[in-house]
Amino acid sequence: MKRTQFAIVMALALAGMGPVRAPAAQADGRLSAKLEADQIGVVDPGIYEAGETVRFALTPWGHKYLLRFEDEPETFVLTAAHAPMGARVLKYDTGVIALSVSGWGAITLYTDAKPSGIPAVRTADAPPAPVISASLNDLENAAHDEAAHLNYVREVKLVFLADWNKLANEPASWTPAFEAITNTARGIEYFTRAMKARQTLAQSIDAVRLQSGSKPALTLTGKTLVVTFAAENGYAGRPSSRAVARGLSKALSVPLHRE
Structure with missing residues (x-):
């Protein structure tokens, strides 16, 4: 179905210093060492x-x-x-x-x-990160498809809810909301790999509600998992599937199953 970084710094500093130096020269040596140290552990994309x-x-x-x-x-x-x-x-x-x-x-x-x-x-070399563009219709389809997928693969019955009328007037929110839906569904699927987690979730949650906010968050209110996304934060504006799974594990007191 559709699956919508004291020792190294000090050593370098000492290496750049002679036995006697003027304070300014000592400062220069420390600065040089720090700059060199900052080049250690460089991440190569x-x-x-x-x-x-x-x-x-x-x-x-x-x-x-x-x-x-x-x-x-x-x-x-x-x-x-x-x-x-x-x-x-x-x-x-x-x-x-x-x-x-x-x-x-x-x-x-x-x-x-x-x-x-x-x-x-x-x-x-890595290509640029893909640019995803979602429409309001994509959001509604994702809500339906992800719920159906979870029911099929985990026998978990959930509905994905949102204020669709509000979202209709906020096109800048469509893509982050779409990613929030799909990330949440993947997180739930990840969390419910074990039968105990599946049973606990089925007894505790029957809906996922999306809402916009100033930062990404997960909150369990009654039997509704509230997922908050922040459109202005780009990729960092929605909880990852891992954050969703970890959040559910904590909220429901069920350890994550490791495969």
Whole structure:
């Protein structure tokens, strides 16, 4: 069906300093060392292969990065952070590490199947992230199709709701709302892999309601999962499928099943 990064810095600083230096020269040495250190763990965008079956694209997006897996429609927004020994880590919106970049630039991908990590090799330049454009009709179709898909693959009966009249007058919200619907459906499907999660969700939630707001959020109100998206935040304006699954796990007190 349709599936709509003290030791390295200090070492470099000391290497740039002689036994005696004027304060200004010392400051220059420290600045030079810092600039050099900032070049450690540089993230090299491109197409990567991890193991024999996983291919993904990594592209810069402002101060963040976009991660797209081959044959999967979702675009994940990753936030970079410093790690020991000049490394960097790139994290999902859940805070979980997706990729690590060593001081010399080697990349490791972390997946549910391989939480210890898989070395990744760059094979080509990455094309620009795809630009998705959705119409109001696409939103309504996605709401129907995703509900039907969840019923088919998980026997979970849900309805996707929204203020369609309000959305009709907010065309800038159509694409982020569309992605919020499809990400939420994937997150629910991911969460309900185990029978316990499936049964708990069926007893606890019967609807998903989309609404616009200043930042992405998930809230369980009664038996309705409220998904908030922020159109002005672009790719970062909607919860990822991973955030949805993790949010459900926390709200319903059911651990995520790992395959």
